[in-house]
Amino acid sequence: MLGAAMASASAIAVHGLRVRRGGNPVLRDLSFDVASGRVTGLLGPSGCGKTTLMRAIVGVQVVEAGRVEVLGAPAGSRPLRARVGYLTQAPSVYGDLTVRENLRFFGRVLGVREGRADETIETVALGPHASRVVSSLSGGQRARVSLATALLGEPQLLVLDEPTVGLDPVLRRDLWATFAELAAAGTTLLVSSHVMEEAEHCDELLLMREGRLLAVESPEGLRQRTGRRQLDEAFLALIEAEAGEA
Amino acid sequence: MSPRVTGAIAARVLEQLRRDPRTVALLLGISPFLLTLLRGAFDSSPETFQQIAGPLVGLFPFTTMFVVTSITMLRERTTGTLERLMTLPLAKLDLLFGYGIAFALVGTLQALIAAGVAFGALGLEVAGSTAVVVALAVGNALLGMSLGLFASAFARTEFQAVQFMPAIVFPQLLLCGLFVARDEMIGVLQILSDAMPLTYAFDALDRVTTEGSLGARGALDVVVIAGATLALLAAGAATLRRRTP
Numbered sequence: 001m002l003g004a005a006m007a008s009a010s011a012i013a014v015h016g017l018r019v020r021r022g023g024n025p026v027l028r029d030l031s032f033d034v035a036s037g038r039v040t041g042l043l044g045p046s047g048c049g050k051t052t053l054m055r056a057i058v059g060v061q062v063v064e065a066g067r068v069e070v071l072g073a074p075a076g077s078r079p080l081r082a083r084v085g086y087l088t089q090a091p092s093v094y095g096d097l098t099v100r101e102n103l104r105f106f107g108r109v110l111g112v113r114e115g116r117a118d119e120t121i122e123t124v125a126l127g128p129h130a131s132r133v134v135s136s137l138s139g140g141q142r143a144r145v146s147l148a149t150a151l152l153g154e155p156q157l158l159v160l161d162e163p164t165v166g167l168d169p170v171l172r173r174d175l176w177a178t179f180a181e182l183a184a185a186g187t188t189l190l191v192s193s194h195v196m197e198e199a200e201h202c203d204e205l206l207l208m209r210e211g212r213l214l215a216v217e218s219p220e221g222l223r224q225r226t227g228r229r230q231l232d233e234a235f236l237a238l239i240e241a242e243a244g245e246a
Numbered sequence: 247m248s249p250r251v252t253g254a255i256a257a258r259v260l261e262q263l264r265r266d267p268r269t270v271a272l273l274l275g276i277s278p279f280l281l282t283l284l285r286g287a288f289d290s291s292p293e294t295f296q297q298i299a300g301p302l303v304g305l306f307p308f309t310t311m312f313v314v315t316s317i318t319m320l321r322e323r324t325t326g327t328l329e330r331l332m333t334l335p336l337a338k339l340d341l342l343f344g345y346g347i348a349f350a351l352v353g354t355l356q357a358l359i360a361a362g363v364a365f366g367a368l369g370l371e372v373a374g375s376t377a378v379v380v381a382l383a384v385g386n387a388l389l390g391m392s393l394g395l396f397a398s399a400f401a402r403t404e405f406q407a408v409q410f411m412p413a414i415v416f417p418q419l420l421l422c423g424l425f426v427a428r429d430e431m432i433g434v435l436q437i438l439s440d441a442m443p444l445t446y447a448f449d450a451l452d453r454v455t456t457e458g459s460l461g462a463r464g465a466l467d468v469v470v471i472a473g474a475t476l477a478l479l480a481a482g483a484a485t486l487r488r489r490t491p
Binding site: 058059060076082086091093095097101106109110111133149 | 250251253254255257258261262265266325326327329330331332333334335336488489490491
């Protein structure tokens with residue numbers, strides 16, 4: 001019993017992960033766990049390795065060393081493909097198909113029930129645009145089509161690379177509420193952002209900089225440790241503290 | 247592999263084409279247009295038209311499917327949809343066969359229209375069965391598709407992919423025996439021509455249109471076309487990587 005409880009406690013376990021791209025180290029020896037059933041934010045400036053880390057977790061990144069386990073199986077292994085939903089940073093949907101055609105296609109690949117496509121279209125608030133060709137939508141709308149595709153199979157783990165970038169504030173708030181609902185229902189979410197204020201919506205934070213993890217803790221824990229109310233200031237304090245040590 | 251997923255891929259590729267009526271019009275209209283031009287150009291020597299138009303009906307689908315497939319596949323790679331597909335419960339063979347089914351249908355339609363115009367309006371007559379010409383055309387469409395799938399792995403941009411048409415398709419058309427009998431070429435080119443799958447496609451078509459049947463040699467041609475198609479599909483599958491640097 002205890003073993004099972006412990007196994008289910010972390011949805012992602014990363015140990016000693018190293019990735020090089022084009023000869024340069026992008027991830028330098030990362031080790032951490034992501035708790036299941038919670039919203040974990042992956043935050044850090046552009047170019048710090050967030051996308052590479054997410055690619056390693058969904059198993060599309062060639063890694064140099066280390067171990068990445070997802071839902072108890074090696075990242076990217078066959079049984080995980082129906083259980084992990086991935087939102088790429090650039091919308092990866094078919095621009096020449098309509099919103100509904102895109103979701104029906106991915107729905108058939110995933111084998112989801114009829115009607116699920118329209119449900120997810122509603123979740124991302126694209127109902128009025130369901131019959132429009134994706135290339136005629138705005139950038140933010142296209143991103144939401146891509147997000148709907150990731151939600152489609154009701155995966156146990158959602159890996160979302162900057163899902164709220166470029167969205168209007170109301171929509172952003174609604175999406176974070178959706179993420180919280182999903183987590184409450186048992187889904188694990190790993191959500192990246194380069195905007196510190198988004199950290200507020202997360203249960204746990206992974207703070208990254210230049211391929212390393214600066215901190216793994218809750219927003220409240222981060223505030224207490226650094227003594228700063230604003231999370232972006234707390235992040236700065238961590239960077240300065242590290243520079244001081246070095 | 248699953249029939250549901252393979253079917254989903256095929257239906258999606260056809261849906262994308264349906265959303266692009268201009269491409270469909272070009273796909274279906276170019277061969278009849280070129281055959282009509284050829285008929286006019288050889289107005290004073292109709293026997294030349296009779297000799298080359300038959301094989302051409304069967305070769306057009308090869309060239310168009312090559313271009314269409316390499317561009318479609320390149321777009322899957324550059325827009326990130328391929329990466330997304332690779333994270334889904336989908337076998338590489340689902341993807342390849344899905345493409346195969348969709349483009350075989352388009353190739354069939356294309357061959358039927360080209361054959362209809364050539365044998366009907368343009369008065370083309372061949373010694374053998376027109377159905378065999380159409381069947382060979384469909385086989386060549388699949389050969390073009392698998393070559394296009396494989397070639398797309400070596401293009402980074404659509405500009406490069408388009409250049410593969412003159413780089414990979416034209417030499418095969420020049421050396422297959424359509425323009426010059428192969429035994430009149432210099433030795434090196436004969437050997438090169440022996441190594442090109444389109445040579446066998448032309449041989450089979452030429453035999454049907456001039457001699458009336460595929461014959462024993464024709465069986466070899468068909469085996470080479472089918473074998474090359476499968477080998478190129480396997481090579482194409484090897485270029486589809488789930489993990490990339």
